[in-house]
Amino acid sequence: MKHGTWTYCVDLTPDEGRRRTRRRGGFATRAEATREMRAVLDGELRGVYENRRTTVASFLREWLVLQKVRLAPNTYAGYRACVERDLVPAFGHRRLLDLRPEHIDAWITAQLDAGRGAVTVYRAASTLRNALNAAVRSWRLRYNPADKEHYADQLTNLFEVMLGTGMRRGEALALHWDDVHVMDRKLFVRWTLAAIDNGKLTLGKPKTPASRAWISLSPRVVAALHRQAALQMSAHPEGRLEGLVFSTPGGAPLRPQWVLDQLRKRAAEISLPAIGLHDLRHTAASIMIAEGIPLAIVSKTLRHSTLATTINLYGHLFKDSADQAVHALSQALDRAQAGRTQTHFSRDDGGENPMPVAA
Template identity: 30%
Template sequence: MTEGINAMKSHGVTAKRCGCLHPETNRPLGKTCPKLTQPDHGSWYFHCSIRNLLGQVERIRRGGYTSEAAARRARDELLALSREEQAGKSWTVTRWLRYWLSTRKRIRPTTKMHYTRDIENFLIPHIGHLILGDLNPRQLNAAFAQIALTRNRAKQPHTACTLQHIHATLRAALTGAYREGLIEDNPAARMELPPRERPQPQPWTEARIAEWKATGERPVVAIWTTAQLANFLDYVRDDTLYPLWWLLAVLGLRRGEAAGLRWADVDLHEGQLSVVRQRTTAGYDVHEGPPKSKASRRELALDTHTMRVLRQHRQRQQERRTRRLGAGMVCHNSGYVFTSPDGLPLHPGYLTQRLRLLVNRAGLPPIRLHDLRHGAATLAHSAGVDIKTIQHQLGHSNIRLTADTYTSVLPPAARQAAEATASYLAAAGNPGAEIKRQIELTRDTDRQEAAEKATPRHEPDTNRVRACRQRKVKQRRTAAPRRTDRTAEPD
């Protein structure tokens, strides 16, 4: 029997194998199958040693070739590649994704958590078995079509937003592979995905509240009207976190920015608040660091009422600390604006839970904590603040995001705009009709005068001339516009 093995000391080994099983042990026969002498039975494999990206020696095995010559050519082509190209042709997507994630040292913990979730829950199960260097857009589009059919924790199909997030993770990972020279281009950049539609903030009108109570359905992004927000702030006036709810509603701070706010960042003399840090969560773990982006580092002006609210809050916080220390209880001087009774900073997740509880108790339609940020932008927009100022207030790097997503029009402002537009049109309609009537009268007078000029002259008839003059005077008086606004007359 021909073993079909060609040992090559420096270039690896080629061998013929098949998938037949031993009748007694039910284990693969591999290269010992007696049918391997048949030309159409089994396929050719090769295995050789290469050095990976870390300089470590590793064994590569590939198969499925129709002839020994084809296996040799594939082996020689692999050995002729650079170390990076060899990794692209030998590493699976799973191996690269995990290696790439392990090298991300300068990303935020929350970003790394999202990358890990996308890689382990979606990308590895669907494309992890593929060879990195063989990836193409068709494979990726098919994989994302399968992901779209799966269900999330709420037993609902994954949304276009989720697919966009997974695609962003994959694209970042493959960009790293392209930068390292493992692949020739980024196939994720040529994918076709359903567009992501940003939900627009919807005010809680009476009709939406009635529908929510009847069906339980609510807008994806819901904001309170000015009256509803005022009712909520009046309800939580005695809550220990009232200053926090006020800042979120007026300034539009992010949850992490409010949780990470320190007294050193608040100047109650000059009326300024500096956003220089945030406390975010990755799972339940809290991580404190700089704001989300460069534009998020900002100085915000404080109005007189907000400064008074913060002064009262600081005084109560100091009094509470004095009482606890006097009673022999532990109370830390952490320097944070919003703390628990022991003086330590609050967990950002607690703010979300606390708001949900207070909204239910107040009997108001539900909103998320982040919806207060939408509401702050809408409130400022309705008060006449320009979009550029609102962009700075929210800490956006793109004014289009502020204009398209974070601002809406509250019903009173929309109604006022509609009334103003209709009134303007109505006012423009009457003068237009009056001017048209005057033009017609002028044309009739001109035609009559032209006809009289064309009439042959006879001896003057005193009565006829007098009557003609009186008629012209009467026509001019009728055609002249009647002044109703004497204040418009010149001095």
């Protein structure tokens, strides 16, 4: 300790036979110096050095310098505008290691509540995410705190689409933008995603020929797809919309098991029982049946190969409907029988034709 500050000194792994010593001072407390020293030792072990003095602002500006030599001028200008206009004022004062997902979530919420456009806000968040990905790749961060926002928004949209269309898990995860026709409120199921051979992801044909079909989209599903489009366009340097509708930041498919884990985690957070992704499809079917949609339409919407498949899967939901059906049949037969007993035919004395006479 010197002049009211603390200093640490550690010996690191020798470099080409020469001793390496790291000495850093100026820490206000012993605890702060100890945390920094432990971070250095841990980083030496893992090949990572997390500098607690680096602020978000200094890192972002350092990152911009590297982007300038590799990006087109217009793309670089867009990144720079996001950094200086939005990110530095919002997060620049924080130390890079102290930036948390809740800080980013709170800023996005505040910006949207203030009336800023969703595309503008998510473009800034995407710029931050891209920059922090670089920090992770260069071993300056252990994880990217901005990734949480990407996945959270994306999963909300994914679950909305699955519940609002009755799509199977693999079909939703394999959906491509080329097969989405928002203006027509339709999408085409062309692929399904499956994990085979110890988790290897592959795209293949849907479950049955009937599964490869058009699906109508409700306003809620259209809104979810609009949100997802804005999210992906903001994440792409050129603002293009291509590839999978739901994907990792690099464009790869989402792992079904990871999506399932996230769904169960969210369900637990709001005290719901554990559910599976396929339960969203069953829920969609149950709601349609409860709302009185004809079984043939339910079957068509779910893209079952036969009506019998729908009956076998959801026949137990039709108990009340079956009761109503047989009661309606009984009432119709009672009315017909009553009509026959209340009317008889007779002949007058000299006539040849029967005359209906009211009883």
